[in-house]
Amino acid sequence: MTARLCNDTLDRLPADIARPGYDRDRVGMGIVHLGIGAFQRAHQAVYTDMVMADEGGDWAVSGVSLRRPDTRDALAPQDGLYTLAERSNEPDRLRVVGAIREVLVAPEEPDAVLDRLAATETRIVTLTVTEKGYCHDPATGELMLDDPGIRHDLANPDRPRTAIGYLVGGLQRRWLAALPPFTPLTCDNLPANGRTLAGLVLAFAERVDPGLAAWIEREVPFPSTMVDRIVPATTDADRSAIDARLGLADAWPVMTEPFTQWVIEDRFVAGRPSWEQVGAELVDDVAPYEHMKLRLLNGSHSTMAYLGYLAGYETIEETMADPAFVKLVGDLMDREVAPTLQVPPGADLAGYKAALLKRFANPGLKHRTWQIAMDGTQKLPQRLLDTARERLAAGKSAGRIALAVAGWMRYVTGIDEAGRPIEVSDPLAAELRRLADQAGRNPAALADALFSVKAVFGDDLPHNAIFRTAVISALGTLLHNGARAAVAAQARV
Numbered sequence: 476m477t478a479r480l481c482n483d484t485l486d487r488l489p490a491d492i493a494r495p496g497y498d499r500d501r502v503g504m505g506i507v508h509l510g511i512g513a514f515q516r517a518h519q520a521v522y523t524d525m526v527m528a529d530e531g532g533d534w535a536v537s538g539v540s541l542r543r544p545d546t547r548d549a550l551a552p553q554d555g556l557y558t559l560a561e562r563s564n565e566p567d568r569l570r571v572v573g574a575i576r577e578v579l580v581a582p583e584e585p586d587a588v589l590d591r592l593a594a595t596e597t598r599i600v601t602l603t604v605t606e607k608g609y610c611h612d613p614a615t616g617e618l619m620l621d622d623p624g625i626r627h628d629l630a631n632p633d634r635p636r637t638a639i640g641y642l643v644g645g646l647q648r649r650w651l652a653a654l655p656p657f658t659p660l661t662c663d664n665l666p667a668n669g670r671t672l673a674g675l676v677l678a679f680a681e682r683v684d685p686g687l688a689a690w691i692e693r694e695v696p697f698p699s700t701m702v703d704r705i706v707p708a709t710t711d712a713d714r715s716a717i718d719a720r721l722g723l724a725d726a727w728p729v730m731t732e733p734f735t736q737w738v739i740e741d742r743f744v745a746g747r748p749s750w751e752q753v754g755a756e757l758v759d760d761v762a763p764y765e766h767m768k769l770r771l772l773n774g775s776h777s778t779m780a781y782l783g784y785l786a787g788y789e790t791i792e793e794t795m796a797d798p799a800f801v802k803l804v805g806d807l808m809d810r811e812v813a814p815t816l817q818v819p820p821g822a823d824l825a826g827y828k829a830a831l832l833k834r835f836a837n838p839g840l841k842h843r844t845w846q847i848a849m850d851g852t853q854k855l856p857q858r859l860l861d862t863a864r865e866r867l868a869a870g871k872s873a874g875r876i877a878l879a880v881a882g883w884m885r886y887v888t889g890i891d892e893a894g895r896p897i898e899v900s901d902p903l904a905a906e907l908r909r910l911a912d913q914a915g916r917n918p919a920a921l922a923d924a925l926f927s928v929k930a931v932f933g934d935d936l937p938h939n940a941i942f943r944t945a946v947i948s949a950l951g952t953l954l955h956n957g958a959r960a961a962v963a964a965q966a967r968v
């Protein structure tokens with residue numbers, strides 16, 4: 476049997492594989508990460524690993540799984556080590572990352588997680604819990620007090636289930652012990668993610684203890700961030716390929732692209748790693764970077780996910796091999812999204828868009844359209860609908876966004892163009908299916924039924940006659956002629 480990757484086998488790695496450039500036993504813990512998964516392991520953990528290699532510092536990470544034990548089960552026998560593979564059309568570039576010191580599984584040991592959050596040495600709490608992990612209304616950004624997780628956490632503060640419950644529980648313990656707070660640092664693709672998180676934490680804390688809420692409001696900064704790196708789910712074929720290169724077994728390597736970007740508002744209450752030394756950008760205001768990334772990258776991703784899936788394409792790369800899709804995405808970026816952006820200082824918008832088209836076509840990534848299609852109700856507002864709102868308010872058209880939204884509507888009916896079931900993964904999947912089944916396949920009826928989901932469309936968009944007409948017309952083409960025809964028709968405009 477192949478030996479496992481771990482501290483004791485690190486020196487057996489082939490020379491071309493990078494490894495932690497510091498003594499892992501000599502760096503202390505400084506960061507707790509909520510929602511440990513592939514994205515954090517390909518992004519924040521790597522920046523922190525590089526900082527510790529450059530200058531040491533007590534920034535090792537305690538990773539927390541809020542739900543499943545699988546990451547802990549994979550990484551604990553490996554002393555937290557795992558391989559990061561950068562894929563492109565060249566051979567994979569591999570490095571073993573050492574920043575993660577332990578993985579806690581919150582449902583099994585809520586006390587241990589709260590203790591970590593309240594520990595003196597914890598100075599930053601990073602989060603990647605995905606959009607739905609914030610228990611907020613995607614259209615308004617407000618805490619959903621009737622969310623079952625939030626209700627549970629308000630009633631059971633010592634064994635929370637949600638990220639918000641843990642953050643407030645940890646801060647409350649520090650407040651009661653007269654310890655300084657930590658800096659919560661959200662790294663999810665939410666609009667104004669730091670400000671949104673602050674609102675959610677304060678709304679929850681207010682119900683726990685108004686004194687605690689006042690302390691948080693006064694003392695705790697919530698920097699916003701823009702995070703960017705494409706990280707598809709690891710497959711068994713990836714595992715075998717990595718094991719063969721390592722000569723060791725790694726139960727959960729992470730696949731990614733060479734590109735990476737992290738823009739962070741520089742507001743920390745108890746220090747931070749020198750992430751700017753290893754490529755992160757520390758700025759005063761993340762908003763322009765966030766709009767550029769969420770609207771261009773993620774907006775295009777969601778467009779390709781729904782329409783590409785319906786057209787029968789399994790991956791983004793396959794979708795990008797279809798010239799009509801390349802044209803649609805290029806036009807969406809150039810003609811509909813870019814005019815809404817305030818370009819960040821020093822950024823080259825044309826270069827950014829061109830790089831995105833190349834990143835999407837990366838042949839090594841095999842990024843599934845189905846994976847990106849997940850949780851559309853949580854993603855559409857910031858990725859596509861805010862752009863549409865701004866355009867409509869300025870008297871401009873939003874036909875490509877309307878087609879993308881129609882693609883989502885067609886997708887959540889749960890039946891593909893060949894009549895096969897689609898496994899729609901979304902917190903509102905059942906509700907969407909019910910609405911779609913009731914409405915039937917009449918484009919106007921189906922569009923109006925789904926427009927009624929306020930958490931996605933708010934009160935305004937469904938009443939915008941121009942947008943509604945454009946969505947109904949695109950949905951009609953999708954239902955009658957299919958996604959390839961609808962995309963080809965849009966490409967001719």
Ligand code: CS2
Nearest residue numbers: 702703704705706773776847
């Ligand atoms: C993707 C993102 O799954 C998705 O919804 O759009 O995860 C995307 O790959 C990242 O935001 C890239 O930074």
